[in-house]
Amino acid sequence: MSLLEIRNLKVEFDTAKGPFKALDGVDYTVDAGEVLAIVGESGSGKSVAMLATMGLLPDSATITADKMEFEGLDLRTLSAKEKRKVIGRDISMIFQEPIASLNPCFTVGFQLSETLKAHTDLKGKQIKDRVIEIMTAVGIPDPAGRLNAFPHQMSGGQCQRVMIAMAIACSPKLLIADEPTTALDVTIQKQILDLIVKLQQDSGMGLIMITHDMGVVAETADRVIVQYKGRKMEEASVLSLFENPQNPYTKALLSALPENATGDRLPTVSDFAEAGGF
Amino acid sequence: MSEDVILKVRDVYRTYDIKGSLFKKASQLTAVKGVSLDVERGSTLAVVGESGCGKSTLARMLTMIDAQTSGSIEIDGLPIDISKTGISKEMRQKVQIVFQNPYGSLNPRQKIGHVLEEPLLLNTDMPAAERKDLALQMLQKVGLQPEHYGRYPHMFSGGQRQRIAIARAIMMKPKLLVLDEPVSALDLSVQAQILNLLADLQDEMGLTYVFISHDLSVVRYIADKVMVMYFGEVVEYGTRDEVFNNPQHDYTKTLFAATPRADVESIKKRLAAKAA
Numbered sequence: 001m002s003l004l005e006i007r008n009l010k011v012e013f014d015t016a017k018g019p020f021k022a023l024d025g026v027d028y029t030v031d032a033g034e035v036l037a038i039v040g041e042s043g044s045g046k047s048v049a050m051l052a053t054m055g056l057l058p059d060s061a062t063i064t065a066d067k068m069e070f071e072g073l074d075l076r077t078l079s080a081k082e083k084r085k086v087i088g089r090d091i092s093m094i095f096q097e098p099i100a101s102l103n104p105c106f107t108v109g110f111q112l113s114e115t116l117k118a119h120t121d122l123k124g125k126q127i128k129d130r131v132i133e134i135m136t137a138v139g140i141p142d143p144a145g146r147l148n149a150f151p152h153q154m155s156g157g158q159c160q161r162v163m164i165a166m167a168i169a170c171s172p173k174l175l176i177a178d179e180p181t182t183a184l185d186v187t188i189q190k191q192i193l194d195l196i197v198k199l200q201q202d203s204g205m206g207l208i209m210i211t212h213d214m215g216v217v218a219e220t221a222d223r224v225i226v227q228y229k230g231r232k233m234e235e236a237s238v239l240s241l242f243e244n245p246q247n248p249y250t251k252a253l254l255s256a257l258p259e260n261a262t263g264d265r266l267p268t269v270s271d272f273a274e275a276g277g278f
Numbered sequence: 279m280s281e282d283v284i285l286k287v288r289d290v291y292r293t294y295d296i297k298g299s300l301f302k303k304a305s306q307l308t309a310v311k312g313v314s315l316d317v318e319r320g321s322t323l324a325v326v327g328e329s330g331c332g333k334s335t336l337a338r339m340l341t342m343i344d345a346q347t348s349g350s351i352e353i354d355g356l357p358i359d360i361s362k363t364g365i366s367k368e369m370r371q372k373v374q375i376v377f378q379n380p381y382g383s384l385n386p387r388q389k390i391g392h393v394l395e396e397p398l399l400l401n402t403d404m405p406a407a408e409r410k411d412l413a414l415q416m417l418q419k420v421g422l423q424p425e426h427y428g429r430y431p432h433m434f435s436g437g438q439r440q441r442i443a444i445a446r447a448i449m450m451k452p453k454l455l456v457l458d459e460p461v462s463a464l465d466l467s468v469q470a471q472i473l474n475l476l477a478d479l480q481d482e483m484g485l486t487y488v489f490i491s492h493d494l495s496v497v498r499y500i501a502d503k504v505m506v507m508y509f510g511e512v513v514e515y516g517t518r519d520e521v522f523n524n525p526q527h528d529y530t531k532t533l534f535a536a537t538p539r540a541d542v543e544s545i546k547k548r549l550a551a552k553a554a
Binding site for chain 1: 328329436465466467468469470471473474477492493494495496498499500532533535536537538539540541542544545546548549552
């Protein structure tokens with residue numbers, strides 16, 4: 001049985017101009033210990049799919065799916081209360097903007113302990129010990145001293161480490177990382193990606209990496225789903241996707257990478273769009 | 279040879295005063311420490327570095343938004359020191375800038391036509407009809423349509439807005455264009471379109487670019503010369519091939535090692551390491 005299995009997921013938003021289809025019948029499966037990358041440009045529905053799974057979309061969204069199961073548990077029929085037991089403990093998420101995702105009014109130690117208070121039976125000193133343990137695991141120097149630091153006193157990379165610590169605090173079975181390194185410098189990006197992959201390999205959790213960066217896909221994924229305008233264009237193992245892309249859109253995307261440039265001009269997706277018919 | 283150099287920067291420093299408070303002494307921060315560079319006419323210099331390394335401060339000095347604290351800047355033979363001489367219209371015509379965020383750099387209440395005509399309105403005595411003609415020509419040049427003239431920024435996509443920002447920058451026919459992370463906020467396929475547009479404009483108008491970026495794959499594609507900055511200092515400066523093939527400084531090496539690789543060989547290597 002897959003860890004997460006979604007069949008025919010559709011998401012529609014009510015807008016002033018009528019319903020807008022953000023996602024049109026996409027399937028996702030992730031196994032334990034697997035890294036799935038969902039890659040696409042803005043508007044491809046890559047984040048919407050996972051926000052729908054987490055139940056984080058606003059009321060204007062209509063979500064339908066033939067199947068939406070996490071470890072055999074039907075996420076569609078769960079009440080909000082039951083869902084909160086799963087979300088944050090067994091499934092957790094890291095977002096793009098680390099500084100915006102943390103509450104500026106509370107110390108990072110307090111924010112980290114909230115997750116543990118909500119989802120575990122740990123008390124007082126045990127919570128503090130666990131917080132220090134996970135802060136050490138994500139490589140925050142002097143964790144005991146940083147407990148009382150506020151988010152603005154830390155750098156972007158450190159804040160992202162705190163977000164990762166929060167996400168793995170309850171040893172989740174599935175971690176969803178939504179563009180976790182887009183806001184960071186290249187050298188910091190490398191550290192954060194290495195950290196996420198190491199945590200994934202050590203714990204054997206499933207990992208979904210949402211990104212628009214083909215480099216990040218190449219460095220982390222086992223399997224890749226390419227999305228465009230709410231549809232799945234291609235699904236393949238990372239090696240066969242880069243070695244032998246099947247879908248015209250994937251080919252276009254890969255040839256638009258500046259490092260693959262051969263001539264004077266970069267081919268653009270629209271050059272391929274007419275020939276490929278997408 | 280020397281007359282080919284359009285931008286000449288010698289030993290430029292920029293120091294900011296940080297105000298003190300009850301609990302903190304006033305201090306000084308030197309954002310750019312002794313930068314010297316030469317850019318030849320029609321070529322592209324890429325400036326690379328992480329956030330806080332001073333690359334945007336350098337851009338602000340080159341575009342006369344900020345004055346240098348010491349050192350000399352010379353653009354097309356014209357010495358620039360705005361703290362002493364102020365800015366003349368002649369200086370403004372030499373250099374223009376395109377910013378990173380195309381959503382933030384256009385006034386939402388200004389029609390595109392007005393956006394493009396404003397530099398001419400402020401700096402020249404051109405009559406209105408002529409300004410409009412030029413703006414319409416410019417729209418076509420950057421790949422937009424004449425009907426876009428009367429529209430507002432919110433009606434355009436990110437890539438189109440960046441085209442508008444580029445059009446505005448070249449309205450004055452500058453010699454030097456400073457591009458501060460012009461494609462970082464754009465999707466991959468749009469990024470390719472904008473890079474192509476910049477290459478076309480460079481050929482057509484003989485523009486010189488100072489291209490600020492943190493994306494090494496873009497830099498490798500577009501640059502003739504590369505300068506790597508680290509904590510306000512230049513740690514590496516040379517032609518593209520020199521810097522990419524034989525990096526000297528430790529920071530440059532770290533930067534190259536940290537850049538994700540999207541080629542098949544690297545993926546094979548990674549998968550093999552993981553299986554082991």
